[in-house]
Amino acid sequence: MNSTTEKRIALISVHGDPAIEIGKEEAGGQNVYVRNVGEALAQLGWQVDMFTRKVSLEQDSIVKHSDNCRTIRLKAGPLEFVPRDEIFEFLPEFVDNFLKFQVKNGIKYELVHTNYWLSSWVGMQLNKIQHSKQVHTYHSLGAVKYNTIENIPQIASVRLAVEKDVLEKAERIVATSPQEQEHMRSLVSTKGNIDIIPCGTDIQRFGSIAREAARAELGIDKEAKVVLYVGRFDPRKGIETLVRAVNESELRDSKNLQLIIGGGSTPGNSDGIERARIEQIVNELGMSDFTTFAGRLSQDILPTYYAAADVCVVPSHYEPFGLVAIEAMASSTPVVASDVGGLQFTVVNEETGLLAAPQDVDAFASAIDRILLAPEWRDELGKAGRKRVETKFSWDGVAHQLSELYSELLQPQPVASTAKELVESTAELVQSAAKELVESTVELVQSTAKQPVLVAK
Template sequence: MKVLMVSWEYPPVVVGGLGRHVHHLATELVEAGHEVVVLSRRPTGTDASTHPTITHISEGVLVVAVAEDPAHFVFGEDMLAWTLAMGHAMVRAGVALGKPGLGDGWQPDVVHAHDWLVAHPAIALAEYFDVPLVSTLHATEAGRHSGWISGTINRQVHSVEWWLANESDSIITCSVSMEDEVTELYGPQLPPITVIRNGIDVTTWNYRQRAPRSGPPRLLFVGRLEYEKGVQDIIAALPRIRRSHPGTTLAVAGEGTQFEWLQQEARTNRVLRSVTFLGNLDHTELLSWLHAADAIVLPSRYEPFGIIALEAAAAGTPLVTSTAGGLGEAVVDGVTGMSFLPGDVEGLTSAVREVLDDPAAAQRRAEAARERLTADFDWHRVAVDTAQVYLSAKRRVRHPLARPDIPQRPLPGR
């Protein structure tokens, strides 16, 4: 099939797990014989004079990276305006694909949207080419805020997500919990929903057995520094863990809006000297930290999937995770890792202590987690399942949509 993917991130522009997901899916679909064009963007903060729109082939994928146009908006300050401007540039670039002499009259069989930020161009291009629109909803605004939508921008984002879901001809979610969430938030007139878990290429994550510990225990967190990731919970648990396991340290890899607040949380809990904030890590650096850690702790309060759990399992790092969303499906408690309820600092403390008290058992769980990856999270399987969604998607008759029902309640716990 001819597939037009629309994503606001694609290498080398990678913000989080979505960019890696789209890259792996696109290249795997090409490997399976499909023709894939990815419509993405140039780096944030650039302009059309220094970073014009470029079209190039990477790993068999035709990548169209559009210039920021106009380059007067700042994502963190003008998010909706920035998103609409990006979408307009993507629409123009997508339409050009179908023009003789520019895109050689290329016509997709399906448009695949990845998340709300590309709702406008994806919906417009699916209508322009008169082909089915498949959307992968990687997360929801309500979910990111514990089910509560408090601010103007939150409500705007929610409404765009609702619009994309209801304009789609088929929806993909990465976990059963996300399927339930999407159905509850955006139903009842939704198209078919298919659960396809994220994949992982285990060959890029060298597995290493844990060497006997020398020195104090080392814990690792990897992810965005946002409230829903629960970093504050592992910081709150650290003093308790250090009482039973003196000298335990925590390394925090990632960036986000809550960096200063988390620093203050570490200061309040009197563990600031035991917590190291690493910023973003490249692949080699991340692998090194995974191999050095006694456990990776992922205390998410909201998590559609949690691809870092797969990456840690592939590297052989013992897993300690909350049961939030997709993490509860990716990690089997007591078998492939240790789990605890979201926000349960006592449960988190107990799970970490169990890993540190019995390294041999932690190693066995890590080995079981690695073995499970090849069967349940293979990218080839993800691509085959996704292509089947493309084949079965049919363009639905469009009807005018009413305004969505938007929850307006304050964000709890803040």
């Protein structure tokens, strides 16, 4: 594969727009992953097209990030925000518009890398229709998620069936940690091909500013003890656990303690409900004087917040990887995280931070205090964290591993001899696509509608 045309990849992220500002609704680790993987692959010579769902008329249909990397927004359902659990019914339209995009541009994607279960269904349809090969990254497993929430959505049975299907049918599954791979095998299926390739982070951007300079920039006293949370407002992110843990800190009544909660969307969106709930808890506990809701943190200012903190807390009920943890570690800031999922892989207990039982307020309070009360140990943990990220979690390293995987799967394929033949052959695929999509959708819904939601305990 010597030409850029041959080194073409479609990254599909239906609900996670790679071009959207991180911190907005439905914008989190998956968006960061897809965007950074795309840009890093482009640096390696791949032509990268990242497909996502368009949510408003104001959005550009194509956003160019670099010469070889762009985000392409396709219509699928109403041009408005739709919660991810309600998007499935619009996926046939997404596939249809994907195929039309290929025809219009005279191209065909021989390989697609899908992200999250919604996109995996899209990838499986493309395999049926035009034999595109599929690599898939889950980002979250339904079999794990549904064990951590009380109200299981109606779409759960469909999701579990799709996640099993893609594990068994895709050319390759990318697990971001050994823990995620184990969950796939024990909770989803023993079939399928899995490679472990972790998420990454920008080791130049994170770690580019020292703690003292970061605090000066943010107006934080150099003697302050700063506890930081970064992420979406979602009950499963465990922010309540963090707030209650900080309330139990030995430094609770000192004038030095500061809690900064960064992230979140604008009031009125779905995560605004959780933010209002957390703010109410903060007020009830009398923590308002030393708690700051920093709002959505831009990618420009985020490294400064990480650097300014004494400890970054990731109290999620579950995380398949935990991007925030490695961003903090890259900034030489130790992490206190839930002892679950991929966080057990990214954070080395007692070496780069501490792990605590999820939703255990006392355990988190103790772990946070251990670091806040031992500045020299805090610095040792921070240095070890930075070294671990440099060694294992740079985006360049991740992109090289993915590039090797793609190249392996994209061994020379027979291709149309002319652009005209390619367009004609793709047009034939589009004509049969609608029928294929309807049949597969009906088949999937019928096969899952009668199934109870079975979640491994």
